[in-house]
Amino acid sequence: xxxxxxxxxxxxxxxxxxxxxxxxxxxxxxxxxxxxxxxxxxxxxxxxxxxxxxxxxxxxxxxxxxxxxxxxxxxxxxxxxxxxxxxxxxxxxxxxxxxxxxxxxxxxxxxxxxxxxxxxxxxxxxxxxxxxxxxxxxxxxxxxxxxxxxxxxxxxxxxxxxxxxxxxxxxxxxxxxxxxxxxxxxxxxxxxxxxxxxxxxxxxxxxxxxxxxxxxxxxxxxxxxxxxxxxxxxxxxxxxxxxxxxxxxxxxxxxxxxxxxxxxxxxxxxxxxxxxxxxxxxxxxxxxxxxxxxxxxxxxxxxxxxxxxxxxxxxxxxxxxxxxxxxxxxxxxxxxxxxxxxxxxxxxxxxxxxxxxxxxxxxxxxxxxxxxxxxxxxxxxxxxxxxxx
Amino acid sequence: xxxxxxxxxxxxxxxxxxxxxxxxxxxxxxxxxxxxxxxxxxxxxxxxxxxxxxxxxxxxxxxxxxxxxxxxxxxxxxxxxxxxxxxxxxxxxxxxxxxxxxxxxxxxxxxxxxxxxxxxxxxxxxxxxxxxxxxxxxxxxxxxxxxxxxxxxxxxxxxxxxxxxxxxxxxxxxxxxxxxxxxxxxxxxxxxxxxxxxxxxxxxxxxxxxxxxxxxxxxxxxxxxxxxxxxxxxxxxxxxxxxxxxxx
Ligand SMILES: Cc1cc2nc3c(=O)[nH]c(=O)nc-3n(C[C@H](O)[C@H](O)[C@H](O)COP(=O)(O)OP(=O)(O)OC[C@H]3O[C@@H](n4cnc5c(N)ncnc54)[C@H](O)[C@@H]3O)c2cc1C
Numbered sequence: 001x002x003x004x005x006x007x008x009x010x011x012x013x014x015x016x017x018x019x020x021x022x023x024x025x026x027x028x029x030x031x032x033x034x035x036x037x038x039x040x041x042x043x044x045x046x047x048x049x050x051x052x053x054x055x056x057x058x059x060x061x062x063x064x065x066x067x068x069x070x071x072x073x074x075x076x077x078x079x080x081x082x083x084x085x086x087x088x089x090x091x092x093x094x095x096x097x098x099x100x101x102x103x104x105x106x107x108x109x110x111x112x113x114x115x116x117x118x119x120x121x122x123x124x125x126x127x128x129x130x131x132x133x134x135x136x137x138x139x140x141x142x143x144x145x146x147x148x149x150x151x152x153x154x155x156x157x158x159x160x161x162x163x164x165x166x167x168x169x170x171x172x173x174x175x176x177x178x179x180x181x182x183x184x185x186x187x188x189x190x191x192x193x194x195x196x197x198x199x200x201x202x203x204x205x206x207x208x209x210x211x212x213x214x215x216x217x218x219x220x221x222x223x224x225x226x227x228x229x230x231x232x233x234x235x236x237x238x239x240x241x242x243x244x245x246x247x248x249x250x251x252x253x254x255x256x257x258x259x260x261x262x263x264x265x266x267x268x269x270x271x272x273x274x275x276x277x278x279x280x281x282x283x284x285x286x287x288x289x290x291x292x293x294x295x296x297x298x299x300x301x302x303x304x305x306x307x308x309x310x311x312x313x314x315x316x317x318x319x320x321x322x323x324x325x326x327x328x329x330x331x332x333x334x335x336x337x338x339x340x341x342x343x344x345x346x347x348x349x350x351x352x353x354x355x356x357x358x359x360x361x362x363x364x365x366x367x368x369x370x371x372x373x374x375x376x377x378x379x380x381x382x383x384x385x386x387x388x389x
Numbered sequence: 390x391x392x393x394x395x396x397x398x399x400x401x402x403x404x405x406x407x408x409x410x411x412x413x414x415x416x417x418x419x420x421x422x423x424x425x426x427x428x429x430x431x432x433x434x435x436x437x438x439x440x441x442x443x444x445x446x447x448x449x450x451x452x453x454x455x456x457x458x459x460x461x462x463x464x465x466x467x468x469x470x471x472x473x474x475x476x477x478x479x480x481x482x483x484x485x486x487x488x489x490x491x492x493x494x495x496x497x498x499x500x501x502x503x504x505x506x507x508x509x510x511x512x513x514x515x516x517x518x519x520x521x522x523x524x525x526x527x528x529x530x531x532x533x534x535x536x537x538x539x540x541x542x543x544x545x546x547x548x549x550x551x552x553x554x555x556x557x558x559x560x561x562x563x564x565x566x567x568x569x570x571x572x573x574x575x576x577x578x579x580x581x582x583x584x585x586x587x588x589x590x591x592x593x594x595x596x597x598x599x600x601x602x603x604x605x606x607x608x609x610x611x612x613x614x615x616x617x618x619x620x621x622x623x624x625x626x627x628x629x630x631x632x633x634x635x636x637x
Contacts, residue, residue, distance in 0.1 A: 003403040005421065022579050026465075030573055060576030073576035083576070118421055 003027035004032060004089070007260045009298045012305060016078070023075060028089070030059060035090030035236065040350045042212040047207070048093060048173070049212065050312040057128035061087070061098050063106035070110075070122035076309035078353035081253035085304075088257035090190045091214035092360035094270065095254040100169045100286035101125060103246035105132030108178050108189055112231035117191065133174035134199075135165035135192075136240050142167075143373050144388075146237045150181040150220065152190060159230065161190065161198075161223040167367070171201040171216025178231070179218065180240050187222075189239060200221035209363040210222045245318045249311065252324035254302050255364060256297065262339035263293040265352050269343050272297060280342070288340045296331040303327065307375035319381040333361040390444025391498040394435040394468065395489055395516075396428040398459040399509040404488055414479060414601045424459045427504025429571040430564035434534060435502045437569065438469045442536060445469045451488050453477040459586055464582035467572030471587040472605065481599040482510075486518035486593035489525050494523060498559060500541070507565040513563075520561035527561040532568050560575055 004014075008026070013021060034052060042049045056062065065080050066072035075083075088095035106125050109117055124130040141147045150163025161181055171177065176348050177199075192199055198221040203214060233241075262345040267290055270281035280286050307324050310316040336358035340347040348355055373388075380386045400406050401421040409416040424432070429486055435446045450456040451474040459469035474488050495559035503516035513529075520527030532551065533544035539558055544551045546565055574582070616622045616629065630637045 003401075005401075005403065018458060019583055022458075022462055022465060022574065023576055026573050026576075026579065058575060060578075064576050068577070068580075071577075073580050075576055076582055079576075079579075106393050240443055 003262075004028065004264060006293065007263060007297050008301075011293055011300070012301055015305060016082075020079045020082055022078070023079040026060070027083045027086040028062070029096070030055075031086050035094055036353075039091045039094075040356070043091065043093075044350065046207070046211045048097065048214050052094070053097075053128045053131070056098065057126065058092075059249075060126075060230070062101045062128060063110075063126045064102065066102075066106060066110055066122065066126070070118065071126040072106075072122070076308075077249070077292060077311040078305065081250065081304055081308045084250040084253040085257040085260075088254035090257075091212055091356065092254065092258060092364055093210050095250065095257070096169055096210065096213050097227070099247045099250045099254070100134055101128075101132055102242050103241040103250055104134035105176065105178050107246050108134075108231060108234065108239070109191070109269050110188055111242065111345055112234035113191075114228075115208075116228070117231070121191070122149060124370050125176075130175040131170060131173050132176045132178060133168050133170040134240075134243065135168050135171070135179040136244075137165060137167045139164060139166045143370060145180070145240065146187070148180065148182060148187070150179070151228045152181045152183040152188065152225065155224075158224055158226040159190065159218040161225055163191065163220050165218040167204070168201070168216045168218050169217050172203040172214050174201065177201070177221070178243075179335060182231075186235055187237050187239065188356055189234040189278075190225050191229040191231065192218075192220070192223065193229070196223055196225070203253060205362075206241060209359040211359075237292065241318070244305050244368055246320050247326040248321045249307065251364060251368055252300075252307060252321065252328045255325075255328040255361070256300050256304060258361055258364075259293070259300065259328075259332040259335045262336045262354045262357050263290070263297060263353055266290065266293065266339035266342040269352070270348070273344070288343060289342060293335045293338065296335060300328040302323075309371070317381075319378055322369065322374040322377045323385050325368065326371055326378070329361060330371055331366050333358065333365055336361055390442045390498055390500070391432045391496065392435045392446045393449055393493060393496065394428075394431050394446060394463065394502040395503070395519075396432065396459050396463055397425045397507040397509070398422050398450060398456040399425045399507055401498040402426075402508060408604050408606065413601050413603070414570055417510070418526065422455060424462055425505060425507045425509070426619050427508070427564055427566065428570045429504075431502035431504050432463050432466055432468070433569045433571040434562070434564055435500075436572070437538070438500065438534075439467075444456035444499075444592065445496070447472060449474065449489060451476055451480065451485050451592065458463070459599060461582055464587075465579040465580060466572060467542055467574075468585075470585055473589045473634045475586055475589050475593055476612055479601065481597040482514040482518060483598040484510045484595040486515045486522060487595045489515065490519045491593060492590070493519060500558060500560045503561065503563045505565050513600075516561050516563035523559075523561075525559050525561060526556035527563070528556055529563040530565040531562050532565050534562060534568065552564050561562060595629045606635075 060073040064073040064075050068074045109121050152159040152161050175194045177193050179190045200219045201216045203216050273280045303324050339354040401423045404421050407416045446449050446468040448468040448471040506513035517527045528543045530546045531543045535542045616626045
């Protein structure tokens, strides 16, 4: 198969800087050479390709927008977005790994942590000497995390944590968990280190989606957390939501990567598959499907680019992110489903990436705020009327 | 250690190229350009050389502004500074070598790296020409390189095997696939490269030794024919190769 050249129907590269293009192309080559050849095997085995973790750190994929003094690349958000796009073209699990480490672990430490916590953890997380996870969702509180049951109580120079989290990406492999719990009724972030007494993180099994990503439960039973491990500057539900807004930004771009992988595969397949003595690409019904795909990809690219420029200029609102996450993941999933269809029976085989992306995107549509929850977020923003309850 | 690495900016081998209206250049519209792949081995080796022996790596490219993209990537991989020998015209190998040799003479580095050939015109000449112009040793098609007390020991590919040679510094090395595994520029390197200088210089006028008359695309191939898919097809295949293709 020929090398992936990207999808750029509207010459959007003209609006990218040399660094942004170089960052994207570098990660594209990395994914082409290191992820795509091994990902199906891991997807099937239900394992994360941990052999890539250090290579990803060397490339600078963790916390890449954070300051250089922590060993990070200090890139702008458009470059970061393009990197997420390329990672997800490989697999949503790879992008999820980078998203969690960067947006859900390094970001809250950077934003809500003490200087000591930042100096200790950020270089370790950037270099993947430590892996992190983010525990917000609970078995009974998903879309409504404010209702969480997990609690911290002050005791003897620290806190005692009790409760359980579920659906936590990287939980089992994490050295450090950013855990959200109520302290005197207010949500606070805590750093829970692997090996802490009373803390366990069993892996969840049986997933049909994001199979190359580790998903876990986090269980806390009278788990003692020293005073120095609280994220002191966090407070209230808005703190974890600020983290989610970072991660959702990456997802909005990432979904584009999955969509591009599916479109490229469908386009190539349609041009080479002969039925009724012609390539199937010569049938109007197939062309309509391909045109839908490239049009939605182009619209999503425009959205992402402006989203990134807004973020870089400090004008971004979280509702902007909701709109892009909601739209781009929805259409990426539609594109994956249609691509599966165009591939006919071949579409269900792991020889092509489409079924894997399609299954992955079902998770992506749900996590970090479901499609419908983002509808309600934007709905509230434009009408002024919250419709959650 | 002063290390120079020369890079060329070439059409990506994965893109289809068309010949431009003048019949002598390619139509650049919609063509992706990359660092010539053999130059990537040269860059990697120059960086390893610096990491081992200390010093500075200067990346050099001859061409127009688009070559800055290649220089920027070289800086992102770890080169310290870059020089664009600015010349937009089409060049034969001699004129390219002359301009580079003039520059190299001025900065007198300890070692100069090239790819064994640039994958656009495939002349495989510039590196050796520069060495000749400067009267310094040149070792081409190198797959292994070490430095020992002011000399380099290089292994180079020859028909059916390798040979080991020794050369004194300064010298020219042209890199072959297998010399190393080129690194990716890190995101940190990419951001850092923004602040590294690209100096522009105008090379002196040179007169080419070879004139390009025209380019043409390969003639389209006739479609193949499947004679059969198992042993039973062999007699028929032999017959066709003998009577129709007349190759046996
Ligand atoms: C693979 C994977 C990885 C994950 N990783 C993490 C992680 O690392 N950390 C973490 O904290 N969480 C993680 N999650 C959890 C994820 O964020 C939640 O699944 C998500 O927030 C939805 O919660 P839920 O599954 O409990 O669904 P529910 O909240 O039960 O929602 C079920 C359905 O009801 C709808 N719904 C809910 N409320 C309303 C309403 N008011 N109005 C209309 N419709 C509504 C939803 O849109 C959805 O369709 C992960 C999930 C998955 C699948």
